[in-house]
Amino acid sequence: MRKQTESTQELDRRTAGGTPGLMTNPSFMRAFFDHVELIACISFLVPVIPGWVLIKRMSRTLRLLVIILSLMLLFAVGGYYTGTHYIPNLWIYFGGYVLTFYLFSVLFRRLLATPLAKWLTGSLMVLFGVFTALRIKDIITPGNFDSYTPAFLSIAMMAYCILYFNRQLGQPQITFIYKTPWFWVVTGLLLYYAGSFLILLTTDYLMLRDTVFTWGLWDLLDGLTIMRNLLIALGFAFYKNISWKTSF
Amino acid sequence: MEDIILIGTGGMLLFALGVIVFVLIHQRRVIRYQLNLQKLRAEQQKLLLHATITSEEQERHRIADELHDEVGASLSAIRLYIWQLPTEAWPSDAAKKAAKGALDEVIAKVRRISHRLTPEMLMKFGLKDALQHTVQQLSDSGALLASFQSFGTIERLEPEKELATYRVVQELLANVVKHSGASEIMVNIQQKTRSLVVTVEDNGHGFTQQTFENLKSVPGGLGLKNIQSRLDILQANINFTIREPGRSGTLATLNVPATDTAAVPGV
Numbered sequence: 220m221r222k223q224t225e226s227t228q229e230l231d232r233r234t235a236g237g238t239p240g241l242m243t244n245p246s247f248m249r250a251f252f253d254h255v256e257l258i259a260c261i262s263f264l265v266p267v268i269p270g271w272v273l274i275k276r277m278s279r280t281l282r283l284l285v286i287i288l289s290l291m292l293l294f295a296v297g298g299y300y301t302g303t304h305y306i307p308n309l310w311i312y313f314g315g316y317v318l319t320f321y322l323f324s325v326l327f328r329r330l331l332a333t334p335l336a337k338w339l340t341g342s343l344m345v346l347f348g349v350f351t352a353l354r355i356k357d358i359i360t361p362g363n364f365d366s367y368t369p370a371f372l373s374i375a376m377m378a379y380c381i382l383y384f385n386r387q388l389g390q391p392q393i394t395f396i397y398k399t400p401w402f403w404v405v406t407g408l409l410l411y412y413a414g415s416f417l418i419l420l421t422t423d424y425l426m427l428r429d430t431v432f433t434w435g436l437w438d439l440l441d442g443l444t445i446m447r448n449l450l451i452a453l454g455f456a457f458y459k460n461i462s463w464k465t466s467f
Numbered sequence: 468m469e470d471i472i473l474i475g476t477g478g479m480l481l482f483a484l485g486v487i488v489f490v491l492i493h494q495r496r497v498i499r500y501q502l503n504l505q506k507l508r509a510e511q512q513k514l515l516l517h518a519t520i521t522s523e524e525q526e527r528h529r530i531a532d533e534l535h536d537e538v539g540a541s542l543s544a545i546r547l548y549i550w551q552l553p554t555e556a557w558p559s560d561a562a563k564k565a566a567k568g569a570l571d572e573v574i575a576k577v578r579r580i581s582h583r584l585t586p587e588m589l590m591k592f593g594l595k596d597a598l599q600h601t602v603q604q605l606s607d608s609g610a611l612l613a614s615f616q617s618f619g620t621i622e623r624l625e626p627e628k629e630l631a632t633y634r635v636v637q638e639l640l641a642n643v644v645k646h647s648g649a650s651e652i653m654v655n656i657q658q659k660t661r662s663l664v665v666t667v668e669d670n671g672h673g674f675t676q677q678t679f680e681n682l683k684s685v686p687g688g689l690g691l692k693n694i695q696s697r698l699d700i701l702q703a704n705i706n707f708t709i710r711e712p713g714r715s716g717t718l719a720t721l722n723v724p725a726t727d728t729a730a731v732p733g734v
Contacts (some may be wrong), residue, residue, distance in 0.1 A: 326578075348500075377483070381486060384486060384487075384490045387490060387494065388490060388493055388494065395494065395495070395498065396490065396491065396494045397491065406487055409483045409486065409487065410480065410483050410484070410487075413479040413480055413482060413483035414476055414479060414480045414483070416475075416476075416479050417471075417472050417475040417479065418472065418475045418476060421468075421472055424468070427473075432469050436476075438473065439476070463598075
């Protein structure tokens with residue numbers, strides 16, 4: 220397991236007030252980065268607002284999705300002001316990942332509702348619990364960021380998304396898949412978690428480096444967040460074409 | 468390390484895109500396959516329907532021929548024998564006249580049934596004259612007051628289409644006489660650019676499209692099922708409306724496409 224080698228004080232100096240490792244030495248690139256991050260935060264509103272507007276017409280699964288997105292919005296926007304992103308409070312940031320994983324697991328369990336999906340989500344939930352318990356010491360250590368947990372989340376989410384597509388291939392085809400809201404939601408999630416997997420896996424390495432390359436990666440992460448949120452919002456735009464009381 | 472992250476991230480994104488594109492292409496293929504399958508099934512069903520109706524028509528034709536050539540001829544021969552019987556053979560003159568009258572009536576009935584089974588008028592002169600003749604017969608029967616109108620030049624359709632259209636109108640008229648309690652009936656035929664429109668209007672109890680849809684799917688109701696079968700073959704549609712809202716009477720509008728899109732192989 221990768222261990223933090225720098226002192227908490229040093230980390231604080233490098234990361235004060237924002238995403239780990241990127242919030243020092245204001246520059247043009249920093250301004251650009253801040254801008255992208257702000258857009259990424261605001262982009263959560265694109266699916267969240269119509270989600271809450273339409274919530275009464277939605278199935279429980281979709282309501283859960285809106286709730287997850289709202290929590291992610293709170294984590295993203297609130298991070299700055301509550302110090303969630305701040306190195307000593309990284310365990311809260313980590314807690315967000317754990318919560319997100321379990322909520323998405325429940326969501327996909329409900330959405331897919333097949334024995335295979337139940338087995339997979341159940342197994343991953345147990346595995347994740349065990350994995351988290353084993354790493355709890357690293358997680359709660361102030362100034363430490365556990366990269367493996369978000370990486371686990373990414374793999375699990377990719378597995379759920381692929382399982383969804385696999386299920387779709389086996390379903391009797393009535394309408395084109397891209398005319399259904401869940402296609403866009405799952406596409407957004409798959410692209411985001413596939414693109415962010417290696418970045419999240421190496422966050423503890425990257426957060427200690429303040430280079431143009433790492434800024435680019437954080438921008439990429441923000442770009443993926445924006446794309447995911449827009450795709451989910453696009454899915455919500457299809458609510459007129461399909462009964463939202465059904466999962467598919 | 469940086470290269471690994473960059474290439475790996477790009478690879479993961481490409482993988483995700485590949486999955487999505489594969490799903491889209493596969494699903495498109497599956498839907499196309501299912502649509503083709505549905506189309507084939509529909510065509511097969513249509514062929515089956517054609518075959519059923521064709522055999523039904525052939526059977527009608529055979530029965531009509533038998534009635535006309537065998538029964539009709541025999542009855543005419545009996546009539547001739549009766550005429551040739553000496554007066555002493557009859558108990559009375561009145562009995563002779565009654566027997567002849569009854570026999571004439573039977574011969575006329577057999578001829579009518581035979582003509583109804585295979586409408587000669589339709590084959591020779593087309594739908595307009597055949598319908599006019601049928602309406603005239605209905606009016607002559609005294610069952611109700613029947614009238615016929617045609618608008619414009621009625622072009623002749625393929626014989627199979629004409630026969631199917633004729634059978635539908637025949638069934639509509641029979642239903643009006645049997646069930647509507649109407650005292651008046653009016654049949655109109657009108658040639659339009661792309662279709663032939665036949666309307667059957669009565670002043671009976673009233674019959675709606677909803678009733679038609681409900682009745683044609685319940686067990687029994689053979690007449691309405693026959694109408695639907697023929698409409699399917701003609702690729703035509705029928706619409707039942709209450710003539711005047713709040714009042715009685717039905718207007719049935721039959722719309723038959725003029726072009727040979729149905730490609731009826733023989734009804």
